[in-house]
Amino acid sequence: MRIDSTARSSGVTSRSGVSRLGGNGGFFIGDGAAAPQAGAAAPIAQTTGIDALLALQAAEDPLVQRRRKAVRRGNALLDTLETIKADLLLGRVSEGRLNQLMVQIGQMRERGLAELDGVLDDIELRARVELAKFGRYPT
Numbered sequence: 347m348r349i350d351s352t353a354r355s356s357g358v359t360s361r362s363g364v365s366r367l368g369g370n371g372g373f374f375i376g377d378g379a380a381a382p383q384a385g386a387a388a389p390i391a392q393t394t395g396i397d398a399l400l401a402l403q404a405a406e407d408p409l410v411q412r413r414r415k416a417v418r419r420g421n422a423l424l425d426t427l428e429t430i431k432a433d434l435l436l437g438r439v440s441e442g443r444l445n446q447l448m449v450q451i452g453q454m455r456e457r458g459l460a461e462l463d464g465v466l467d468d469i470e471l472r473a474r475v476e477l478a479k480f481g482r483y484p485t
Contacts, residue, residue, distance in 0.1 A: 423450045429471070441480050447473050 381421040391463065426447050451470050477483070 419450065419453055423447075423454060426450060439476055441477070441482065444473050444480075446478050448477075 406467060426443060430443055430447060433443065448470070451466050452471070454466055474483075
């Protein structure tokens with residue numbers, strides 16, 4: 347069974363078509379009093395509330411999007427650092443990876459966290475030293 351509305355029908359009255367006569371306790375149906383008519387059914391409400399809730403669920407929170415973006419950038423930076431570490435252990439570092447690292451560091455500085463900026467400064471200094479070995483001095 348489907349329930350369309352929880353509102354009560356306004357056409358129903360508390361007095362029934364049954365009347366009580368005097369004190370003898372007898373009941374007579376329809377003794378001249380008209381039986382009340384049933385009220386009209388309430389119109390079915392539109393589902394705009396559900397549509398609005400679904401639209402809100404589909405929209406993503408800007409804070410969540412920023413966090414996801416920061417996590418993606420952080421993972422990309424860690425992957426680049428891992429490959430540079432492996433290159434350093436082999437004794438050859440590619441200039442392209444160092445340039446990629448410098449770009450990623452520039453993107454990570456948007457956060458503005460003091461602890462993160464300190465670590466990024468150390469990584470950037472090391473990348474600049476390695477680039478200086480190639481004769482490149484980035485600004």
